[in-house]
Amino acid sequence: MSFTLVIVGRPNVGKSTLFNRLVGRKLALVDDQPGVTRDLREGDARLGPLRFTVMDSAGLESATDDSLQGRMRRLTEQAVDMADVCLFMIDARVGVTPADEIFADILRKKGAHVILAANKAEGRAGESGLLEAFSLGLGEPIRLSAEHGEGMGELLEELMPFAEAAEKKIEETLPELDVDVSDDDEFDDTVSAPTADKPLQIAIVGRPNAGKSTLINKILGQERLLTGPEAGITRDAISVRTDWNETPMRIFDTAGMRKRAKIQDKLEKLSVSDGLRAVKFAEVVVVLLDVEIPFEQQDLRIADLAEREGRAVVVAVNKWDIEDEKQEKLKQLRADFERLLPQLRGAPLVTVSAKTGRGLERLHDAIMRAYGVWNRRVPTAALNRWLVGMLEQHPPPAPQGRRIKMRYMTQVKTRPPAFVVMTSHPDVVPSSYSRYLVNGLREGFDMPGTPIRLYLRDQGDKNPYKDRKKKQPSRLKKHIGKGDR
Incomplete structure (x- = not known):
């Protein structure tokens, strides 16, 4: 204390x-x-x-x-x-x-x-x-x-x-x-479960006036952040700590991000830069959309930025309380999401109302689900069994007549999941085949929406005698008979 x-x-x-x-x-x-x-x-x-x-x-x-x-x-x-x-x-x-x-x-x-x-x-x-x-x-x-x-x-x-x-x-x-404080608790950096000392880091991002501050206030249950009808009230990335449904979290409220061409003011440039840093330090990024104008170009750029930074992504559509044709609108949103953000295929898309609080339970569950997938580790044996099946189903091409052999696969890290495939000629493997493997990983190991990193590495040559010149026998040995050896 x-x-x-x-x-x-x-x-x-x-x-x-x-x-x-x-x-x-x-x-x-x-x-x-x-x-x-x-x-x-x-x-x-x-x-x-x-x-x-x-x-x-x-x-x-x-x-x-x-x-x-x-x-x-x-x-x-x-x-x-x-x-x-x-x-x-x-x-x-x-x-x-x-x-x-x-x-x-x-x-x-x-x-x-x-x-x-x-x-x-x-x-x-x-x-x-x-x-x-x-x-x-x-x-x-x-x-x-x-x-x-x-x-x-x-x-x-x-x-x-x-x-x-x-x-x-x-x-x-x-x-x-009756607390024993003789020894400080130690936390293993490899443990992914959020704790009081290591809360889950969440960044709420989106265009100006999407309702980011209002949403966080509703999660907190108090007017902790400044809100109002004026666009661009939030100027820097503000973090607040809370226990949301017994999950320790640090939530970052960020300044609304407009198109770069429209940002002229020095202070707004600083605000947007502060928001981008919040995305880089977050573990889960919630991209908040306005139901009346969803998936604008700037929304797509923000979501793509979160994916490129390797963050787990949840897309939340706000102001759902003012939508009349909810079923039809939801169907359209899901179709647009699949079409416009294929790199986040399968990521959670939830509808919320920051004003009324409807949908907050769904949002919390979606965040925890995305966080769990982001931390997922796949056993090496299972990966290699999966790789054999993928190669049999669709063998790699042979560009310029060079046969590609993929022999081994392992996961090298989580947060986000990253995999290495040992292969011959990694430099000529088409990007389309890499996408085939990434999409297969999503389906085969239940990793929808999370960024996946796939690295192709040259398997090298395991023969230590290759390229070594054959040793010639000495002249003396040539003249020694079998009986004299």
Whole structure:
């Protein structure tokens, strides 16, 4: 058990820069443009001996209505209520603003544990702002420079009491739970079952306004991610952890991906790049489509990207609640899926409604099924019996008169399944024959939809005496008679 720290403040005071420093990598997008962060982003922080959870929040806005800024503010206030301690940041170079005073008053009324920090205080430029911060009535401010790492020691001192309180809670809880913590649990990297320490990594991807954030909120059972009618609300890949039907998962909400030609804004380019990284780190990618405009070119590109990255893929069609001709539409969707994405033939296609929650059980089952296939390992003996049958049913061609002999096959890895076939002349095996083998693997070993990697390797020559010159007998041996030997 550790404590949770949430970083709050006006837009562009350096919250995301400090968040990235505490987690040790660039998880949050950082840009000079204010208001880049809109959702709550969590990370595992490390500061000296302390390990804790840190949350980056949207810049506090003065709006209180149902506008985008108003919804962002409510989400940040929700984070303050959830956290053990709040780090309230101001810009020391700008000084205390009326908005800072309003938010300081809100934090005092909430009774939250607040640490005040004056960021960008390096050099003389921040001296006056640092002094002004005393007027907020939140105690003595920490002098910080998130960009250069100054003031981290002072922050560590302020956080120590919260770490000690969390440790005390552990000591009070352990006797009741009768837990032996003498040895840490070890987890084998080869074990594929999701655990609390190794949750199943899922990325939800799709075009803008497909309903990704709404779907994740419905899975979580709370308004954890910012949603609304505006397209492109999510700007970076936000991860949330949950136990969905008793399965530990980390779910990544990604920014909507538009066609490359339409992406002109620098921030949108960063957002899409962040989403692509989420796909690479995911184990299962859920491609979310809009039932009114499914399988657009961008949807196909996104699904193809997930397949090329070797991820398990599930296609989910959202907004199913507004579809009237459900049976006819489902039949059409399945036909289009088979025709437009043959490389994902057999992958799960499920219909959901992020608004009502219908179909979430089907989606969970489809994710677990795809994850299981992605981890499947086939015994070598079974593979080679299967290979003999495939060769008898359809022998390899003999391009340019060169006979191809496939002698042996084995699986070299999972996640995704990868196989090696030892063969003569691998360089001339037609791609159509490789596809024949891949499709046969899908059918023969029940691996629908998952990416399959097939590698053809030269079997080499097992005769160690080939190409070795025959040794000539010595002249002396030629003249020795049999009786003298």
